[in-house]
Amino acid sequence: MNIVIAGAGQVGYFLAKELMNDNSVTLIDSNQKTIQNIDETLDVLSICGDVENPHTYRNIKDDIDLFIAVTDSDEVNLLSSLIIDNIVQVEKKIVRLKNDFFMSDKIKNRLNITDIITPAINVAKIFNYLVDFPHANNIKTFNLTKAMLLSMRTFNEFEPILVSTFKKELNDKIIVAGIERGEKFFIPDEMAMLMPNDLVYFFIFPSQMSDIRLTICNKPTKKEIKNCIIYGANQLGIEIAKVLAKKGLNIKLIDKSLEECMLANNILKNSVEVIKSNYNLDLLLEEHGKNTNMFISATTNDEFNITKCLEAQQIGIEKVVGIHNHRQYASLMRKLGIEVIRGEKMSAYYSILEQISSSDFTTQRSFCGGNAVAHLIKIPNKLVGKKIEISNKIYEKGIFYIQREKKFIPYKNIELFKEDDIIIYFSLTEESKAISEWFYYIDE
Numbered sequence: 001m002n003i004v005i006a007g008a009g010q011v012g013y014f015l016a017k018e019l020m021n022d023n024s025v026t027l028i029d030s031n032q033k034t035i036q037n038i039d040e041t042l043d044v045l046s047i048c049g050d051v052e053n054p055h056t057y058r059n060i061k062d063d064i065d066l067f068i069a070v071t072d073s074d075e076v077n078l079l080s081s082l083i084i085d086n087i088v089q090v091e092k093k094i095v096r097l098k099n100d101f102f103m104s105d106k107i108k109n110r111l112n113i114t115d116i117i118t119p120a121i122n123v124a125k126i127f128n129y130l131v132d133f134p135h136a137n138n139i140k141t142f143n144l145t146k147a148m149l150l151s152m153r154t155f156n157e158f159e160p161i162l163v164s165t166f167k168k169e170l171n172d173k174i175i176v177a178g179i180e181r182g183e184k185f186f187i188p189d190e191m192a193m194l195m196p197n198d199l200v201y202f203f204i205f206p207s208q209m210s211d212i213r214l215t216i217c218n219k220p221t222k223k224e225i226k227n228c229i230i231y232g233a234n235q236l237g238i239e240i241a242k243v244l245a246k247k248g249l250n251i252k253l254i255d256k257s258l259e260e261c262m263l264a265n266n267i268l269k270n271s272v273e274v275i276k277s278n279y280n281l282d283l284l285l286e287e288h289g290k291n292t293n294m295f296i297s298a299t300t301n302d303e304f305n306i307t308k309c310l311e312a313q314q315i316g317i318e319k320v321v322g323i324h325n326h327r328q329y330a331s332l333m334r335k336l337g338i339e340v341i342r343g344e345k346m347s348a349y350y351s352i353l354e355q356i357s358s359s360d361f362t363t364q365r366s367f368c369g370g371n372a373v374a375h376l377i378k379i380p381n382k383l384v385g386k387k388i389e390i391s392n393k394i395y396e397k398g399i400f401y402i403q404r405e406k407k408f409i410p411y412k413n414i415e416l417f418k419e420d421d422i423i424i425y426f427s428l429t430e431e432s433k434a435i436s437e438w439f440y441y442i443d444e
Contacts, residue, residue: 004064006051006080007071008034011096011348013042015068018353020044028056051080054087063089068352070096078102081111094355096348098235117351119344123323124239126341127296131225131247133206134294134319135213137199137339144363144376144422145403147205149177151368153337154198154216164190170211175203175401175408177426178372180334185371187398187426199334201367203374203424205406225294225319226250231279231308232299233257233264236323236344240298245271249294254284279304281311294319300343302329309338330369340369366429373432375425379417387416397434398427 001023005012008029016027016038025044028051029035035048049056051071067090069077077095084090092114097103103116129139129148137151163176167190178201179188186192194200194216202212228244230237233255241253241264251272255261258276265274277284285292295312297305302325309322324330325343333340342350350366357364363376390400390411400411403422411423427435 001065002062003066003068004028004060004084006067006069006077008038008046009070009072010345011070011352012068013038014349015070015352016042016044019356026060052076052083054083057084057087060088063091065091066356067093068095069093070348070352074099074102078107078111081113085112094352096352115355117348117355119347119351120236120239122351123236123341123344123347124243127240127243128247130319130321130339131244131249131294133209133213134225136209137334138341138367140365140367140374142363142365142374142376144361144378147203147403149201149203149365149367149374150209151199151201152212152216154194154196154200156196158194158196158198158216160193160195162190163188163192163194166194166215169215170208172407172409173205173208174212175399175424175426177201177203177374177399178368180368180371183331183335185368185428187372187428189399201372203408203426207406227292228252228294228296229254229281229284229292231255231295231297231305232323233260233274234298234300237296237298238264238267240296241268241272252284252292254279279308281308281315285315292317294321296321296323298323298343300325302326306333306336306338309333310336313337327369334369364432370429373427373429373435375423375427375432375435377423379419379421379423381419383417384419384421385416387414394434397431398425400425 003019003023004026005016006028008027012027016025019025020043026047027038027044028047028049030050032048035046038046047056067084069080071077074097081093081095094115094117095113096117098120100121103118108116126139130136135152140149167174176188179186180199181195204212227250230241230253233253237253241251244251253264253272253274254277256278261274261276295317297308299305305322309320312320320338321341322333322338323343324333324340325345330340354364361378361380365374367374401408401424402411402414403424425435
């Protein structure tokens with residue numbers, strides 16, 4: 001594909017790095033030092049200039065398959081997507097936005113935008129599920145199924161059990177999609193063992209959540225989440241507070257910046273208690289109550305988030321969540337027992353890659369800090385009553401299932417596809433390209 005990326009910050013840079021091997025990528029930014037770094041490290045065409053200035057695009061002559069706007073300004077992203085349409089033919093446009101005011105279908109249609117990515121809002125939505133299922137570390141949803149991918153840690157006294165046996169106990173209504181054990185992550189086969197203190201990734205329907213909780217958690221009577229402290233009155237902290245306020249939680253949003261607190265208070269309209277304070281957790285709990293059972297560190301400083309989450313664990317807060325903004329900190333947080341959620345930039349990066357790899361009939365989601373990928377494809381009508389055989393070369397790269405109604409059946413056990421069948425495949429990220437190519441073959 002011929003791809004143009006407007007904005008070479010963290011998101012734009014790593015998108016270009018990921019996409020440049022199989023595509024022709026042009027990266028545009030107004031910072032000369034940034035462009036110089038790109039020239040030295042990436043195999044892409046770099047352009048130094050303002051993306052909202054039409055003259056910046058004067059050297060782009062060929063039609064564009066994909067235009068991605070990921071600057072830090074909503075207005076610049078929208079304007080650049082409008083300008084590019086008047087210069088060359090653009091097939092698809094993906095725009096990152098912060099302000100939900102610009103998310104209307106009217107604006108999207110008028111500017112011919114294919115997909116709008118709203119990282120802060122998307123991240124905050126996860127907390128809807130984490131409140132309902134407090135034993136889960138993280139939860140991902142999919143547009144093709146009501147099943148969810150959740151991670152949950154087995155307790156220290158957990159009795160080891162075969163994956164196949166564990167699944168049978170839950171009537172084959174679950175897939176063990178991945179296991180992180182110490183510093184190693186792997187996709188388990190039927191003969192793999194679930195061990196104490198594993199971080200396990202389950203693909204499961206909400207109705208099975210209680211069965212999983214009672215089987216692998218050491219605190220089956222974990223308290224309902226009612227009181228929450230959020231560090232960081234930035235946009236993400238505000239969006240998380242909005243979601244939790246709608247769930248009826250008592251929330252304290254903390255920031256040391258008076259300006260940030262005033263802005264947050266204005267946006268949240270007194271639905272949340274906004275407190276200007278330094279980040280002394282002991283003092284906050286002493287002044288504002290010791291009944292906090294959920295703590296979220298949502299600042300843009302990963303090292304700070306780690307430190308404060310560890311403090312919250314030591315104090316005894318039951319559910320501790322850290323936002324990670326740089327991928328190298330995700331695995332460290334998990335090793336420290338911190339529940340990890342992607343920050344805005346990481347969410348934007350993965351969301352855009354997932355949009356590029358998905359269609360109306362296919363979905364691709366990364367999980368476990370980008371170590372693995374979930375692939376889903378809805379069987380098209382033309383394949384109902386048929387079956388496509390899978391080569392051993394593909395089959396051995398991960399685990400294949402068919403979702404039929406509310407059961408997950410190994411792909412090899414299916415004779416023919418039925419209407420509404422969904423193929424589900426979990427693989428390591430380095431194997432995902434081969435799987436994606438196979439999926440596109442089915443989707444043609």
